[in-house]
Amino acid sequence: MDPMNYIVLAAIVFTIGAVGVLVRRNAIIVFMCVELMLNACNLAFVAFARMHGGIEGQVIAFFVMVVAAAEVVVGLAIIMQIFRTRRSASIDDANLLKN
Amino acid sequence: MIPLSLSETTLPTVTTQAPDLDYWLLSPLLVVFAAGVIGVIVEAFVPAQRRYSIQTALAMVAVGVAFVLTLVQVGALPADSAGLTLAFATVVVDRPSLFFQGVILALALASLLLIAERRDGESAFTGQAAAVPGSEEERAHVLAGSQHTEVYPLVMFAVLGMQLFTAANDFLTMFIALEVMSLPLYLLCGLARRRRLFSQEAALKYFLLGAFSSAFFLFGIAMVYGYAGAVEFAAVRAAGSSGGLIDGGEPLLLIGIAMIGVGMLFKVGTVPFHNWKPDVYQGAPTPITALMASGTLVAAFGAMLRVFYVAFGTTVAQWRPMLWVVAILTMVVAAVIAVTQRDIKRLLAYSSVVHAGFILTAVVAANADGLTGAMFYLAAYGFTTVGAFAIVTLVRNPDNGAEAGDLTQWAGLGRTSPFLAASLGLFLLAFAGIPLTSGFIGKFAVFEAAVAAGATPLVVVGVLSSAVTAFFYVRIIVLMFFAEPAENAPRVLKPGILTGTTVGLGVAATLLLGILPGPVLEHVIPQPAAETSEAVAAEHTAADSLFAR
Numbered sequence: 001m002d003p004m005n006y007i008v009l010a011a012i013v014f015t016i017g018a019v020g021v022l023v024r025r026n027a028i029i030v031f032m033c034v035e036l037m038l039n040a041c042n043l044a045f046v047a048f049a050r051m052h053g054g055i056e057g058q059v060i061a062f063f064v065m066v067v068a069a070a071e072v073v074v075g076l077a078i079i080m081q082i083f084r085t086r087r088s089a090s091i092d093d094a095n096l097l098k099n
Numbered sequence: 100m101i102p103l104s105l106s107e108t109t110l111p112t113v114t115t116q117a118p119d120l121d122y123w124l125l126s127p128l129l130v131v132f133a134a135g136v137i138g139v140i141v142e143a144f145v146p147a148q149r150r151y152s153i154q155t156a157l158a159m160v161a162v163g164v165a166f167v168l169t170l171v172q173v174g175a176l177p178a179d180s181a182g183l184t185l186a187f188a189t190v191v192v193d194r195p196s197l198f199f200q201g202v203i204l205a206l207a208l209a210s211l212l213l214i215a216e217r218r219d220g221e222s223a224f225t226g227q228a229a230a231v232p233g234s235e236e237e238r239a240h241v242l243a244g245s246q247h248t249e250v251y252p253l254v255m256f257a258v259l260g261m262q263l264f265t266a267a268n269d270f271l272t273m274f275i276a277l278e279v280m281s282l283p284l285y286l287l288c289g290l291a292r293r294r295r296l297f298s299q300e301a302a303l304k305y306f307l308l309g310a311f312s313s314a315f316f317l318f319g320i321a322m323v324y325g326y327a328g329a330v331e332f333a334a335v336r337a338a339g340s341s342g343g344l345i346d347g348g349e350p351l352l353l354i355g356i357a358m359i360g361v362g363m364l365f366k367v368g369t370v371p372f373h374n375w376k377p378d379v380y381q382g383a384p385t386p387i388t389a390l391m392a393s394g395t396l397v398a399a400f401g402a403m404l405r406v407f408y409v410a411f412g413t414t415v416a417q418w419r420p421m422l423w424v425v426a427i428l429t430m431v432v433a434a435v436i437a438v439t440q441r442d443i444k445r446l447l448a449y450s451s452v453v454h455a456g457f458i459l460t461a462v463v464a465a466n467a468d469g470l471t472g473a474m475f476y477l478a479a480y481g482f483t484t485v486g487a488f489a490i491v492t493l494v495r496n497p498d499n500g501a502e503a504g505d506l507t508q509w510a511g512l513g514r515t516s517p518f519l520a521a522s523l524g525l526f527l528l529a530f531a532g533i534p535l536t537s538g539f540i541g542k543f544a545v546f547e548a549a550v551a552a553g554a555t556p557l558v559v560v561g562v563l564s565s566a567v568t569a570f571f572y573v574r575i576i577v578l579m580f581f582a583e584p585a586e587n588a589p590r591v592l593k594p595g596i597l598t599g600t601t602v603g604l605g606v607a608a609t610l611l612l613g614i615l616p617g618p619v620l621e622h623v624i625p626q627p628a629a630e631t632s633e634a635v636a637a638e639h640t641a642a643d644s645l646f647a648r
C-alpha cells in the first residue's frame with residue numbers, strides 16, 4: 001500500500017484534533033485533541049520513515065511519546081487545580097483576565 | 100516461551116557506536132541541568148526550613164558558573180572556527196549560540212534575584228499550590244509559612260531548555276528543548292501568591308495554547324522530515340537547494356515551513372499568535388513574567404534565527420512573504436491595542452509583542468546585519484524588560500499588598516518615589532527607542548539591516564509603529580511626573596538588595612548599551628565572516644556562513 005495514504009490519514013487526524021481544540025469548551029477534551037494532533041505527527045513520522053527506508057522517523061516517534069507523557073503530567077495538574085477551585089473545567093468560565 | 104520472531108536479516112542494520120560526548124563543551128548546559136536535578140533531590144531530603152537558602156544558593160551559583168563557562172568557551176573557540184557540533188551533531192557550539200546562552204544566563208540570574216526576593220518571609224509564590232484558593236487549608240499553610248522551593252529546580256529546567264533551544268542543531272533536539280523550556284514555565288505561571296485565580300487561569304491558557312502550538316511545530320517537523328529525509332539543519336538546508344527526496348515534494352516543504360513558523364511565532368508572541376501574552380504576563384507571578392519576557396523571548400528568537408537562516412537558508416524566497424505579513428500585522432495591531440491598556444503588566448506585554456515585530460524585521464532581512472542587529476536588540480531589550488518588571492514588583496496596593504497594576508494608581512509616583520519613577524522612565528524611553536538608550540541602537544541596527552535587504556516598506560511601518568508606541572510610553576512618564584498622586588496611591592516598597600540589584604543591572608545595561616554600543620557591537624557580538632561560497636554553505640557544515648563566526 002502506498003505510504004502516502006498514511007500521510008493523508010495523518011493530515012486528516014491532525015485536522016480533526018486542531019478543529020477540536022478550537023470548537024470544544026471542556027479543558028480535558030481540548031487537551032485530548034492536542035494529544036490527537038501529536039499522535040497524527042507520530043503517524044506521519046513513522047510513515048515517512050517507511051518511505052525513506054530509515055529508522056530516524058521511528059526514533060523521533062518515541063521521543064514524541066515521552067514528551068506527550070510529560071505534557072499530560074503537567075497539563076492534568078493544571079486542569080485539576082482549576083477544576084478544584086471552580087468546580088468546572090470549561091475554558092469559557094476561565095475569563096477573569098480580560099480587560 | 101515465545102522465541103523472537105524477528106531475524107536479524109529483516110532488521111535494518113544499525114551500527115552502534117560509543118557516544119562521543121565532549122563534556123567540556125557541553126558544560127554550560129550540564130551545570131544548569133545538574134543544578135535542577137540536585138534541586139529536586141534537595142526538595143526530597145532537606146528539611147523545609149533550610150530549603151530556601153540551599154535552593155537559592157544552588158540556583159544562583161549554577162547559573163553564574165554556567166555563565167562563566169560560556170565566556171571561557173567564547174575565548175577558547177578558534178577565531179576561524181565555523182562552530183563545532185557535539186553529541187551526534189545534535190548540539191552546535193558556535194559564537195551566536197554561545198552569545199545567546201550567555202545573554203539567557205545573565206537574564207536568568209537577574210530574574211532569579213527577583214524570584215528569591217522575600218518580604219517578611221513571603222515570596223512572590225504561593226505557600227501551597229495544591230490548596231484551593233480561599234480555603235481553610237490555604238489559610239493553614241499561610242499561617243505555617245509554607246513555601247514552594249520547587250520553584251528553583253523548575254526555573255533551572257526552564258533555563259536549560261532556553262539554552263538548548265538556541266544551541267539545537269536538528270529539529271528533534273529543538274522540539275525537546277522547546278518542551279523542556281515550556282513545561283516548567285506552564286507550572287510556574289500558576290504559582291502566584293496573590294490573585295491565585297488569575298494565576299491559575301494564566302497557567303491554563305498558556306498550557307493549552309502552548310501545547311496547541313507545539314503540535315503545529317511538530318507536524319511541521321514531520322513534513323520537513325518527509326521532504327528532506329532527515330531533521331538535521333544542514334541536511335534540510337541541502338535538500339532545500341537540491342530538491343528533496345520525494346518527487347513533487349515541494350508542498351511538504353512549504354507546509355513544513357509554515358507550520359514550524361506558526362510554532363516559532365507563537366513562542367515569540369507575534370500577531371496573530373499573541374493572544375496568550377497579555378493574559379499570561381498579567382496572571383503569572385511577576386518574577387516569572389520577567390523571566391518569560393526576557394529569557395524566553397531571547398531563546399525563541401535565537402532558535403528562530405537558526406531555523407530560518409540555517410535550515411531554511413536556501414528557501415528564503417518561500418518564507419519571506421509570510422514573515423513580512425506577520426511583521427507588519429504585529430507592529431500595527433499590537434501598537435494600536437497597547438494604547439488602550441490600563442494595566443502596567445498588560446501594557447508591558449503588548450509592548451513585548453510590538454518589540455517582537457521589530458526584531459522580526461531583522462529575521463526578514465536574512466542577512467548578516469540582520470543577525471547581529473537582532474542579537475544586539477535582544478540583549479538590550481532583555482535587560483530593560485527585566486528591570487521594568489522588577490519595578491512592577493515594588494509598587495503595591497496599600498490594603499492587600501498585591502501589586503498595583505492599575506495605571507491610574509501610578510500617577511504622581513515621580514514625586515513620592517523619584518528614583519523608582521526615574522528608573523522606570525528610563526526603561527520606557529528605551530522601549531520607545533529614544534537616543535542615548537539601548538533601545539535606539541537596537542532599533543537602528545534592525546531597521547538598517549531590513550533596508551539593506553530591500554524591506555524598506557517594513558521599516559516605514561516600523562518607524563510609524565514606534566511613534567505610536569512612544570505616545571503611550573511618554574504618557575506614563577507624564578502621568579508619573581506631572582500628575583497629582585491618586586486617591587488610592589500605592590505603597591512603594593523599599594527595594595531590597597536583590598530587587599535593587601536587578602533594577603540597577605537594568606539601568607546600567609540600558610545606559611551602557613545606549614551610550615557606548617561600539618565595544619559591544621564590535622567585540623561581544625560575533626561578526627559574521629565575509630560571504631562564503633555557495634559550495635561551502637551547501638556542505639554539511641555545522642552552521643551556515645551567516646552563523647560561521
